[in-house]
Amino acid sequence: MKKGRILFLKSVVVGIGLIILALCVFVLPRVANYFAEIGPEFAYLKYPVLFGIYVTTIPFYFALGQAFELLNLIPENPFTDASTIALDRIKISAIIIGALYIFGVLFLNTQGGALTPGVGLLGILIAAASFVIAVFASVSQELVGRMIEIKAENDLVI
Numbered sequence: 770m771k772k773g774r775i776l777f778l779k780s781v782v783v784g785i786g787l788i789i790l791a792l793c794v795f796v797l798p799r800v801a802n803y804f805a806e807i808g809p810e811f812a813y814l815k816y817p818v819l820f821g822i823y824v825t826t827i828p829f830y831f832a833l834g835q836a837f838e839l840l841n842l843i844p845e846n847p848f849t850d851a852s853t854i855a856l857d858r859i860k861i862s863a864i865i866i867g868a869l870y871i872f873g874v875l876f877l878n879t880q881g882g883a884l885t886p887g888v889g890l891l892g893i894l895i896a897a898a899s900f901v902i903a904v905f906a907s908v909s910q911e912l913v914g915r916m917i918e919i920k921a922e923n924d925l926v927i
Contacts, residue, residue, distance in 0.1 A: 772844065779840050786833050793826060811883050821873045825866050832862035848916045856910035860903045867899035 801819050805812040835855040842852050874892040877884040 775840055775843060779837060782833055782837050782840065786830060789826065789829065793823060797822060811880070814877070814880060814883055818873070818877075821869065821876075825869045828862035828865040828869075832859045832866075835859050835862070848913055848920055850917070852913050853910050853917070856906045856913065860906035860910065863899045863903035863906060867896040867903065870896040870899065 797819060801815045805815045835858045839847075839852060839855045839859075842849060842855070870892045874884065874889055874896070877888065877892075
C-alpha cells in the first residue's frame, strides 16, 4: 500500500476520533438538556443516559487506537502476531460497545415508556453495526493468522 493511502487512512481515524469527541463534549449535553426540558417526566434519565454513552466511548477510542496501530504495521509487515492481537482487541471492543447499547435499550425499556421508537432503533442500529464490525475483525483476524502460517511454511521451504 502506498504511503499516501496509509496517511489518508490515519487522518480518517484521527478525524473520526475528533468528531466523536466534539459530539460528546458539545452536542450531547445540549441534546440531553433539550430532551429533559421537553419531557420532564424522564429528566431523571439525563445523566444515566449520558453516562452510558460516555462509557461506550472508552472501548471506541481503544478500538480506534488499535486501528491506528494496525495502520502503522501495514507498511512494514502486516502479517504479524501484533496484527492479530490488534484485530482481536478491535473485535472485543466492538462486542463491548454492542452489548452496552443493547443493555441501554433494555434499561430504557424498563423505565416506563422512556424508550421511544427512535431511540430504540438508534440503539439497536449502533449495536448491530458494532457486531458487524466484530464479525469483520474476527474474519480478518482469521485470514491474517492463516497468512502468518503460510508465510512461516514458505520461509521453511526456502
